[in-house]
Every structure is written in structure tokens, then in C-alpha cells.
Amino acid sequence: MDAMAAIKQTFFQECEEQLAELEIGLLAIQDGDVNPETVNAVFRAVHSIKGGAGAFSLDDLVHFAHVFETAMDHLRAGRLAPSHEVLKTMLRAMDVLADFVRAARDGGCVDAERSQTLAKELRALDPDGSGAGSEMDDEEIAFEPVLMDQSMFDDELEAAAAPPVRLFTIRFRPKATLYAKANETALLLREIGLLGEMAIACDASALPLLSELDPEGGYLSWTIELLTTQDEAAIREVFEFVEWDCDLDIESDAASAAPDDIDLAALIQKMQATVEAELSALSPPPTRVDPLAEASRKDADASADPGVIDLAKARQKKSEQAVGEHLGPKPDQGAAGGASQPTIRVDLDRVDRLINLVGELVINQAMLAQRVMEAGLARASGVATGLDELEQLTREIQDSVMAIRAQPVKSVFQRMPRLVREVAAMTGKLVRLVTEGENTEVDKTVIERLADPLTHMIRNAIDHGLESPEARAAAGKPEEGLVHLSALHRSGRIVIEVSDDGAGINRARVKEIAASKGLIAADASLSDEEIDNLIFLPGFSTAPSISDISGRGVGMDVVRRSIQALGGRISITSRPGRGSTFTMSLPLTLAVLDGMVVTVAGQTLVVPLTAIVETLQPKIADVHGFGGGARVIAIREHFTPLIDVGRELDYRGENADPLACVALLVESEGGVRSALLVDAILGQRQVVIKSLEANYRHVPGIAAATILGDGRVALILDVDAVVASSRADSAAFEQSLATAG
Amino acid sequence: MPFAAAMRVLIVDDQLTSRLLIRGGLQDLGISDIEMAADGEQAFKIMMGKPAHLVISDFNMPKMDGIAFLRAIRAYEPTKKSAFILLTGRGDKELIDRAKQYGANNIIAKPFTIPVLKAQIEAIVGKLK
Numbered sequence: 001m002d003a004m005a006a007i008k009q010t011f012f013q014e015c016e017e018q019l020a021e022l023e024i025g026l027l028a029i030q031d032g033d034v035n036p037e038t039v040n041a042v043f044r045a046v047h048s049i050k051g052g053a054g055a056f057s058l059d060d061l062v063h064f065a066h067v068f069e070t071a072m073d074h075l076r077a078g079r080l081a082p083s084h085e086v087l088k089t090m091l092r093a094m095d096v097l098a099d100f101v102r103a104a105r106d107g108g109c110v111d112a113e114r115s116q117t118l119a120k121e122l123r124a125l126d127p128d129g130s131g132a133g134s135e136m137d138d139e140e141i142a143f144e145p146v147l148m149d150q151s152m153f154d155d156e157l158e159a160a161a162a163p164p165v166r167l168f169t170i171r172f173r174p175k176a177t178l179y180a181k182a183n184e185t186a187l188l189l190r191e192i193g194l195l196g197e198m199a200i201a202c203d204a205s206a207l208p209l210l211s212e213l214d215p216e217g218g219y220l221s222w223t224i225e226l227l228t229t230q231d232e233a234a235i236r237e238v239f240e241f242v243e244w245d246c247d248l249d250i251e252s253d254a255a256s257a258a259p260d261d262i263d264l265a266a267l268i269q270k271m272q273a274t275v276e277a278e279l280s281a282l283s284p285p286p287t288r289v290d291p292l293a294e295a296s297r298k299d300a301d302a303s304a305d306p307g308v309i310d311l312a313k314a315r316q317k318k319s320e321q322a323v324g325e326h327l328g329p330k331p332d333q334g335a336a337g338g339a340s341q342p343t344i345r346v347d348l349d350r351v352d353r354l355i356n357l358v359g360e361l362v363i364n365q366a367m368l369a370q371r372v373m374e375a376g377l378a379r380a381s382g383v384a385t386g387l388d389e390l391e392q393l394t395r396e397i398q399d400s401v402m403a404i405r406a407q408p409v410k411s412v413f414q415r416m417p418r419l420v421r422e423v424a425a426m427t428g429k430l431v432r433l434v435t436e437g438e439n440t441e442v443d444k445t446v447i448e449r450l451a452d453p454l455t456h457m458i459r460n461a462i463d464h465g466l467e468s469p470e471a472r473a474a475a476g477k478p479e480e481g482l483v484h485l486s487a488l489h490r491s492g493r494i495v496i497e498v499s500d501d502g503a504g505i506n507r508a509r510v511k512e513i514a515a516s517k518g519l520i521a522a523d524a525s526l527s528d529e530e531i532d533n534l535i536f537l538p539g540f541s542t543a544p545s546i547s548d549i550s551g552r553g554v555g556m557d558v559v560r561r562s563i564q565a566l567g568g569r570i571s572i573t574s575r576p577g578r579g580s581t582f583t584m585s586l587p588l589t590l591a592v593l594d595g596m597v598v599t600v601a602g603q604t605l606v607v608p609l610t611a612i613v614e615t616l617q618p619k620i621a622d623v624h625g626f627g628g629g630a631r632v633i634a635i636r637e638h639f640t641p642l643i644d645v646g647r648e649l650d651y652r653g654e655n656a657d658p659l660a661c662v663a664l665l666v667e668s669e670g671g672v673r674s675a676l677l678v679d680a681i682l683g684q685r686q687v688v689i690k691s692l693e694a695n696y697r698h699v700p701g702i703a704a705a706t707i708l709g710d711g712r713v714a715l716i717l718d719v720d721a722v723v724a725s726s727r728a729d730s731a732a733f734e735q736s737l738a739t740a741g
Numbered sequence: 742m743p744f745a746a747a748m749r750v751l752i753v754d755d756q757l758t759s760r761l762l763i764r765g766g767l768q769d770l771g772i773s774d775i776e777m778a779a780d781g782e783q784a785f786k787i788m789m790g791k792p793a794h795l796v797i798s799d800f801n802m803p804k805m806d807g808i809a810f811l812r813a814i815r816a817y818e819p820t821k822k823s824a825f826i827l828l829t830g831r832g833d834k835e836l837i838d839r840a841k842q843y844g845a846n847n848i849i850a851k852p853f854t855i856p857v858l859k860a861q862i863e864a865i866v867g868k869l870k
Contacts, residue, residue, distance in 0.1 A: 054852030
């Protein structure tokens with residue numbers, strides 16, 4: 001990828017961030033946020049998108065962003081009041097802007113009619129009514145360039161040419177031997193003096209009385225303070241020939257040569273306060289009712305004339321507030337925006353490599369533990385306790401690494417308000433979306449694959465769940481329906497709930513439809529819960545007519561299948577007249593899997609736990625054979641195909657004796673139930689998924705592999721593939737089942 | 742006369758895309774000593790540590806905007822002489838006046854091409870070598 005393409009990619013990433021910020025800001029303004037910084041942040045988001053788009057010549061995007069920006073500028077300047085209608089237009093314009101961004105990125109195109117309508121509406125927001133000025137102004141900037149003060153370079157050169165002056169303190173104490181070798185201290189001192197400016201102090205305190213004085217002894221010492229641009233080596237050179245005959249001690253003030261520590265925060269604060277105060281003094285007195293002045297008036301002294309807006313006070317307050325915002329740590333920032341958190345962008349490949357390595361570590365650690373156990377070491381032995389600690393550490397490392405890939409579900413949740421607006425507009429329903437737990441984190445891949453099912457569920461909740469405003473009013477409910485979207489962590493999984501306060505599932509109707517479509521027997525007696533779960537069956541749709549919203553050829557069975565593909569489960573609870581709640585539970589990561597470890601013809605296999613509905617011991621009376629070795633098993637009066645996994649995978653040529661085996665009732669793609677015959681169940685455990693394709697090659701019927709604690713490779717069964725291939729094997733099966741049934 | 746290779750430049754913009762684009766342009770001009778900051782406050786801290794010869798700053802940024810940053814630079818002795826180019830979106834007359842008032846050396850309208858960037862830099866620092 002060349003540099004420009006890489007920057008372009010960054011641009012689109014940033015666009016997503018800015019669109020999210022735009023939405024948060026607009027919604028905040030809609031909720032009555034009058035902080036000028038909020039309005040400015042919203043303006044800046046559109047402005048930045050426009051600026052970046054211009055650099056890449058994305059003309060359509062630039063053009064629409066420009067019209068949007070102009071309208072936003074009216075809002076910012078106070079020429080346009082943030083009325084409900086205005087914000088509604090802006091929110092829709094934001095959706096179109098997002099379309100433009102995505103079209104520019106993915107090469108699609110934008111609904112021209114919609115964007116033109118919006119552009120027209122935005123132009124109509126111009127308070128002058130002319131809509132002028134919203135055309136691209138290629139107005140030249142009238143600014144005369146000012147030559148820079150070139151002396152800056154000279155100053156620097158000078159500074160570089162003149163090495164810093166340093167202060168050395170030299171303590172020099174000659175020994176008698178120095179004099180004995182005919183050295184002259186005065187000469188040495190004079191030579192030091194040539195290196196710079198010096199001050200000498202002679203210490204004669206060691207000088208004895210004359211009677212005790214040795215004429216050839218050394219009693220004097222000197223302390224020299226030298227200011228010089230030379231370094232210590234130059235000073236030592238002077239003493240080169242006498243260094244064995246004296247005590248020499250040289251100290252420099254290198255540390256104090258650094259500039260004084262500046263209290264940066266205080267300085268910036270002071271400057272900002274000055275700047276803000278001056279700026280607010282410069283700005284003309286507000287001609288409209290400034291919301292801040294208004295707020296300040298309310299806070300003003302009770303003694304002040306209540307009818308007069310104290311402008312000076314308002315200004316002062318504004319500047320204080322502005323300074324406070326600049327410097328004061330915002331308590332909610334870390335959690336909400338995380339803007340102040342230092343972050344780095346890391347190539348996803350690197351993270352994945354790390355995750356793979358940690359997977360290896362987990363396996364190795366498990367193998368080691370098994371070996372140690374086999375060796376029969378005592379629980380309390382040093383090795384065993386060390387191993388416990390290793391296990392603990394490994395788990396912590398695994399959690400931390402997984403956390404790198406984890407992202408808050410916010411990125412998906414953020415797309416929902418737009419969806420809700422669109423669906424509400426199409427269905428003519430009034431909807432309020434409440435989200436909760438946006439900061440709950442889950443693996444990035446899970447998040448990416450969550451968007452589609454979630455979109456579908458929200459559509460469904462509005463289209464099928466909520467009643468029309470009239471029906472709601474008639475039922476004594478508020479006209480505005482509520483859709484609640486929440487996420488939370490529960491026992492190592494993420495649980496996402498979509499609930500509505502609509503009419504709930506019409507069970508009589510659901511049962512009727514299921515029966516008419518042959519999904520259940522007409523006289524089947526089902527519990528409420530069973531009826532509710534019928535909507536997940538393939539081919540089920542309760543909408544009387546296929547609406548544009550939910551009936552896009554996909555039903556709740558598709559939602560369930562995509563959730564299952566992620567190793568998740570979905571269920572529904574409903575109360576007539578009170579609404580329905582869909583609950584999805586998903587694993588936090590796709591790198592590990594909850595599996596049931598089974599044996600088949602001497603091989604160890606892992607069956608994903610999410611596919612298994614129940615396990616049972618077949619009885620001879622329940623198993624019926626058909627031609628071609630095909631068999632079915634009656635489970636609560638339903639005939640279910642019985643698939644011998646060992647035969648399907650060619651582990652054995654003959655059907656196993658069902659009585660000596662265990663049957664796993666599984667549900668595969670499309671809600672098809674089958675019973676898989678395995679020899680025995682060894683237990684349940686979490687396994688690290690290893691790609692078989694990457695390490696070996698694709699094997700039919702096998703999804704991936706894992707390494708068990710004893711070091712053996714175990715294959716993870718691809719339930720869908722095994723069921724599909726078994727059905728293909730016995731093409732006559734369906735037919736014979738039909739005649740038998 | 743300034744040599745491109747000896748120029749120290751600080752880019753200040755809250756948008757990463759923008760910073761990267763400008764940096765790419767400067768590198769094309771042979772300038773390699775480049776620092777980047779995402780807002781005025783961060784930029785000012787960099788300037789206090791090691792003043793850049795040339796500052797290219799966006800106007801609309803969170804925390805401290807381009808004009809406030811310009812004023813801070815002009816008010817602090819060691820950074821007083823640094824050349825300052827303000828980047829702005831459109832021909833906002835009032836903003837241009839303020840930039841002039843507080844001692845900006847030049848203004849470039851976004852988006853701009855590399856030749857424009859080069860011409861506007863040379864207009865204030867002299868021909869780059």
C-alpha cells in the first residue's frame with residue numbers, strides 16, 4: 001500500500017470517529033445541551049470530514065459536507081436556533097453524510113434524490129433565507145505573507161557555535177613529592193587561568209608552626225572556581241604530569257546548566273485565562289439572548305436587579321468556565337470518549353499473532369500440568385505449586401491479551417439510533433431508543449459480526465413489536481414506544497438484550513401460522529415458551545404482508561443462525577401487552593470454544609457445546625432402520641435422523657450399536673435437528689481453536705482442531721457439515737421418512 | 742537562508758489524516774525534522790521544549806485553538822520568532838484579521854496541494870534549498 005492509500009484509510013477511520021462524535025453532539029444538543037464547545041465540536045466534525053475529503057478530491061462528499069457545514073455554522077454563530085425541527089434535519093443530514101463517506105470508501109453511490117432533498121433543506125436553514133453563501137466559495141484569502149524573523153536561525157547557529165559556559169570547582173592539594181619533582185604550583189594555576197575566568201582561594205590551614213615546618217613538605221591547598229567553555233578533560237590535561245603527586249578533585253555544575261523547571265500547567269493556565277478574558281472582551285456584546293448569560297443571570301447575586309443582565313459577570317463566568325473546561329479533568333471523559341487516554345494503533349495481525357502464541361502457551365501449560373500429574377508428584381511439592389502459579393499467570397496473560405482485541409460494543413450500538421429513526425419514519429411509529437452498557441467489551445470479530453443480527457432484531461422490534469401510536473394510545477400506553485438495547489457481562493459471556501414495550505408475541509397467531517406452514521402439528525400442545533421460540537424456525541414470518549423493513553427475505557432463523565455461528569445462543573421471552581425481550585448470549589472471544597469432548601472409534605473429538613440441545617441414551621425401541629443403513633431415532637414422538645459420526649467420518653465401516661453409544665441431539669443450520677451417535681462423553685472443557693486449514697488442509701466434517709491437556713490433537717466437529725453430508729448420502733431418506741411418518 | 746534539511750517544523754492539527762498529509766508534503770520538500778501535535782496545548786509543550794522554526798497549525802481544534810496557540814507562542818520569549826502558518830477552512834474575514842493581529846506569518850486555506858504548501862512556506866521563510 002502506498003503512503004497516500006494508507007493515509008486515505010486513516011481518513012476513513014477518522015471519519016467514522018467524527019460521525020460518531022457528530023451524532024453524540026447532535027443528540028446532546030437535542031437534549032438541551034447549550035455548551036458552545038458541544039456545538040463547536042459538532043461543527044468541527046463536519047469541517048474535518050470536509051477538509052480531509054478535499055485532500056483526496058472526494059468531490060461529492062466535499063460538496064455535501066460544505067452545505068452541511070454552512071448550516072452548522074449558522075447554528076454555531078447563533079443565527080439559527082437549535083429547534084427540534086432543525087436538529088431533526090441535521091440528524092438526517094448526518095445519515096446522508098455517513099452514506100457519502102461509505103460510498104467514497106466502498107465505491108457505492110448515494111441515493112441522489114435523498115441527498116438533494118437534504119441539501120435543499122439544509123440550505124433552507126439559512127436565516128437570511130437566500131441560501132446564498134452555501135455555494136462553494138473559492139474566495140481568495142486576503143493575507144499578505146509576513147517574512148519570518150530569520151534571526152531565529154542565526155541565534156541558533158550562534159548558540160551552537162558558542163558551547164555552553166560551565167562552572168568547575170577544582171580542589172587541588174599538592175603532595176610533597178610534587179615539589180620534589182620540581183613542579184611549580186604557580187605555573188599550574190596560571191595555566192588553569194588560561195582556560196577561562198577563575199577565582200582562587202588558598203587554604204593555608206594545614207600550615208604548621210615554623211618550628212615544625214618541613215621545608216620540603218606540602219602544606220597548602222587551593223580551591224579554584226573556573227568559568228570555562230572547555231570540558232573537564234582540558235582541565236585534567238593541565239595536571240597531567242602531576243596527577244600522582246596531588247589530590248585533585250574536579251566538580252562541574254552540569255546539572256544546574258539545564259533551564260529552570262517551568263511550571264508548565266500553571267503557565268498555560270495563566271496564558272489561557274488571559275487569552276480567554278481578552279477574547280471575550282473583544283467579542284461584541286451579545287445581540288441575542290446568550291444561553292450562558294442567561295444561566296449566569298440566574299446565578300447572579302440576589303441583590304442585583306433581576307431585570308438586568310450583568311454582561312460583565314456573564315463574560316467573567318464564560319471565561320472561567322472556558323478555562324475550567326480546558327484544564328479541569330472531565331470525570332466522564334475517560335469512560336465516554338476516552339479522548340484523553342493515550343492510545344496507539346496496532347496492526348491487527350500483530351495482535352492475532354500474539355493471541356495465537358498465548359493459545360500455544362495455554363496448551364503447553366496444560367500439557368506440562370498433565371505430565372507433572374502423571375509423574376505422581378505431591379500436590380505440595382515445589383514443582384506443583386510453581387505450576388499452579390504458572391497456570392494463574394497464563395490465565396492472566398490470556399485475559400489481558402484477549403482484552404487487546406476487546407472493544408466496547410459502542411461502535412455497533414452507535415449505529416442503532418440512525419436505524420431506529422429510519423425504521424420509525426417508514427413505519428410511522430414513534431420510537432425512543434434507550435441504550436445501556438455501551439462500554440461493555442467483547443472481541444472485535446464478535447462486534448463486527450454482531451451488527452447484522454442486531455440490526456435485524458431492532459428492525460423487528462419496531463416493525464413487529466411496537467404498535468402504532470393510535471393503538472398504543474388506545475391501550476393506555478404512551479404513544480412513543482420504547483426499544484431498550486443493553487449489553488452486560490455475565491459469567492464469561494456477553495449478554496445483549498433487545499426489548500420493546502409493545503404488544504408482545506401474539507401466541508395464537510404464531511401457532512396458527514406455524515401449523516399452516518406445517519412447522520408443527522395442528523393439534524400440538526405447546527408451552528408458551530415453545531410457542532414463542534417458533535419464530536426462530538426457518539420459513540416463519542408473521543407479517544401479514546412482506547414489509548420493506550423486516551421482510552427482506554430473512555427471518556429470525558437467520559438471526560439465530562448468525563448468533564450460533566458466533567458460538568452464541570438466543571432466546572425470547574414475551575408478555576402479552578407488555579412487550580418482548582430477545583436475549584443473546586455470546587462468547588467474549590472466538591479464539592476459545594466451549595466443547596464437549598467425546599470419543600468415536602478410538603478418536604477424541606470435540607463437539608461445540610452451542611450446537612448441542614441435549615444428550616440421551618438411545619433405547620432399542622426408539623431406533624428404526626431404513627435402507628442404505630440410514631436410521632432414525634424417535635425423540636418424544638419426533639423422528640430424528642440418527643447419524644453415526646464414526647461412519648460419517650470413515651472411522652468405521654459398520655454402523656455402531658446404538659445401545660452401546662450416546663446420542664447428542666444437535667441443531668444445525670436452518671434449525672434442523674439430528675442425533676449424532678458417539679461412543680462416549682469424556683467431559684466438557686474450554687479448548688483453544690487451531691485452524692486446520694492453516695496447519696494442514698481442509699478436512700470435510702471437521703471445523704478446526706485443538707490440543708488437549710495430554711498433548712494429543714483433537715478435531716473439532718463441524719456439526720453443520722456432518723449433518724449436511726449425511727443427508728446427501730441418503731437422498732432417499734426424506735422420502736422414506738415421509739412414507740414412514 | 743534556511744535549508745530544508747535544517748528546518749524544524751511542528752504540525753498541529755486535531756485530525757490525524759491532516760497531520761499525515763501535511764507531513765507527507767513537507768517530506769516531499771526535503772524537510773525531515775517534523776513533530777506533530779493534536780492540539781494547541783500539546784503543541785505548546787513541544788514548543789517550550791524545543792522551539793520549531795516553523796509551525797503549521799490548524800485553527801479549529803479542541804482545548805486550545807490555533808489563534809490561542811499563536812498568541813501563546815508570541816507571548817513566550819523563546820518561541821517568539823518562530824514562523825506561524827494558520828490553516829483554515831474558508832475565507833473567514835474576521836479570523837484572517839485576528840491571525841494578522843496576533844502575528845501569523847501566513848494563512849493557507851484547506852485543502853491545499855503540495856505546490857501551494859511549498860509556495861506559502863517559501864513566501865515566509867525564503868527559498869528552500
